[in-house]
Amino acid sequence: MKIKLGVIFGGVSVEHEISIISAVQAMNAVDKEKYDIVPIYIAKDRTWYTGKMLMDIDIYKDFEDLKKFATKVTMYKKDNSFYLQSMGLFKRIVEEVDVVFPIVHGANVEDGTIAGYLETIGVPYVGSRVLGAALGQDKVVMKQVFAACDLPIVPYTWFFDNEYLNDADKITKEIKKLGYPVIVKPATLGSSVGITVVKDEAALDDAIMDAITYDTKIVVEKMVDNLVEVNCSVLGDYEYQQTSVLEEVMSSDEFLTYKEKYLGGGKKTGASKGMASTSRVVPARISDKLTEEVKEIAKGAFKALNLSGICRIDFLIDKKENKVYINEPNTIPGSLAFYLWEPSGKKYSVLLDEAITLAIKDYKNRSKKTNSFDTNVLSNFSGVKGVKGLKGMKGGKLN
Numbered sequence: 408m409k410i411k412l413g414v415i416f417g418g419v420s421v422e423h424e425i426s427i428i429s430a431v432q433a434m435n436a437v438d439k440e441k442y443d444i445v446p447i448y449i450a451k452d453r454t455w456y457t458g459k460m461l462m463d464i465d466i467y468k469d470f471e472d473l474k475k476f477a478t479k480v481t482m483y484k485k486d487n488s489f490y491l492q493s494m495g496l497f498k499r500i501v502e503e504v505d506v507v508f509p510i511v512h513g514a515n516v517e518d519g520t521i522a523g524y525l526e527t528i529g530v531p532y533v534g535s536r537v538l539g540a541a542l543g544q545d546k547v548v549m550k551q552v553f554a555a556c557d558l559p560i561v562p563y564t565w566f567f568d569n570e571y572l573n574d575a576d577k578i579t580k581e582i583k584k585l586g587y588p589v590i591v592k593p594a595t596l597g598s599s600v601g602i603t604v605v606k607d608e609a610a611l612d613d614a615i616m617d618a619i620t621y622d623t624k625i626v627v628e629k630m631v632d633n634l635v636e637v638n639c640s641v642l643g644d645y646e647y648q649q650t651s652v653l654e655e656v657m658s659s660d661e662f663l664t665y666k667e668k669y670l671g672g673g674k675k676t677g678a679s680k681g682m683a684s685t686s687r688v689v690p691a692r693i694s695d696k697l698t699e700e701v702k703e704i705a706k707g708a709f710k711a712l713n714l715s716g717i718c719r720i721d722f723l724i725d726k727k728e729n730k731v732y733i734n735e736p737n738t739i740p741g742s743l744a745f746y747l748w749e750p751s752g753k754k755y756s757v758l759l760d761e762a763i764t765l766a767i768k769d770y771k772n773r774s775k776k777t778n779s780f781d782t783n784v785l786s787n788f789s790g791v792k793g794v795k796g797l798k799g800m801k802g803g804k805l806n
């Protein structure tokens with residue numbers, strides 16, 4: 408029997424459209440002998456839809472007109488199976504799913520929210536769990552974890568918006584210690600939104616005030632000189648990690664954006680999210696030694712953040728100094744980074760199959776762990792009166 412693979416994509420994110428492209432690419436590449444695909448599209452109004460038509464990219468050009476042909480659904484568990492049930496008056500089971508593959512990008516979806524939802528339902532799913540996904544979205548906490556694991560990061564400082572608004576001088580002094588130029592980023596956004604390169608103190612306030620319009624938490628990093636950007640995809644879980652060949656990102660929107668900002672053009676463009684079409688050189692033109700170093704750090708970062716599935720870890724290299732810094736992980740990268748695995752000798756269908764197999768293995772392992780206890784606590788709890796006599800409680804309050 409084929410495995411029923413629910414592919415979740417879309418969602419309330421600025422990278423909604425990118426997610427549609429990534430998901431349609433993946434659904435086309437999945438081995439149809441082994442898997443039956445159940446597309447699950449989360450529209451911008453948060454409604455969930457299913458229907459085979461959702462595998463066709465053209466549908467999204469007129470989704471508002473065509474959505475009446477898709478079925479609105481919700482996911483639930485019954486006995487040991489997972490179902491998509493239609494909404495409205497006459498509820499019916501529309502599809503069953505065995506495992507779910509979230510292919511979503513950005514805040515509100517990739518940051519652990521979808522993982523948490525699937526975790527609550529109890530359905531097996533591909534990719535990082537709540538902690539890894541959340542760490543992957545927060546540029547400050549991820550750095551704190553990297554530093555604790557002795558992984559190389561650029562010098563940085565961070566603060567909350569209210570701290571800057573209350574005492575800008577104090578924070579400006581901290582930033583001065585990093586040395587200009589610096590780069591100001593909202594901590595949890597992505598897509599280069601709200602990011603500005605700042606050449607000197609005179610331009611700092613504008614950059615911070617701009618970042619504050621997007622996020623409550625701001626990170627300021629020292630700019631890496633002689634910059635070469637390379638990315639490495641990692642496939643695996645906490646026990647085992649495989650790395651792909653490296654790509655050198657040549658003229659992605661991010662890079663151009665940075666250049667434009669750095670040269671004072673101030674033009675703001677959306678990022679490419681590192682999709683298959685971005686201009687790049689594979690493999691990256693760096694020495695074997697540096698390549699090995701990047702791969703080792705990528706595996707270390709993957710483990711440090713508790714990541715699973717297919718990720719892409721991005722690096723900043725000072726080419727003159729041969730110094731490598733981790734920039735950030737992408738826990739669900741654009742195009743699932745398949746274009747890095749094909750030159751590594753892994754077809755896209757095989758990459759997807761391995762990621763799904765890891766998810767099923769992980770689910771089985773976790774199901775063996777104890778996660779509930781037989782307890783008589785509730786049977787002793789009989790309202791306010793009973794509370795008083797309950798062990799471990801005083802005056803009706805839990806100790």
Ligand SMILES: Nc1ncnc2c1ncn2[C@@H]1O[C@H](COP(=O)(O)OP(=O)(O)O)[C@@H](O)[C@H]1O
Pocket residue numbers: 561590592596597598599600602628629630631632634636661662665678721723734735
């Ligand atoms: N410390 C840095 N030094 C030099 N360039 C940087 C630095 N941080 C970011 N950049 C440039 O800005 C781009 C976007 O920054 P990044 O932290 O990756 O944000 P996003 O989450 O929006 O992708 C990077 O791809 C890189 O080109």
Ligand SMILES: [Mg+2]
Pocket residue numbers: 598661721735
């Ligand atoms: Mg980036």
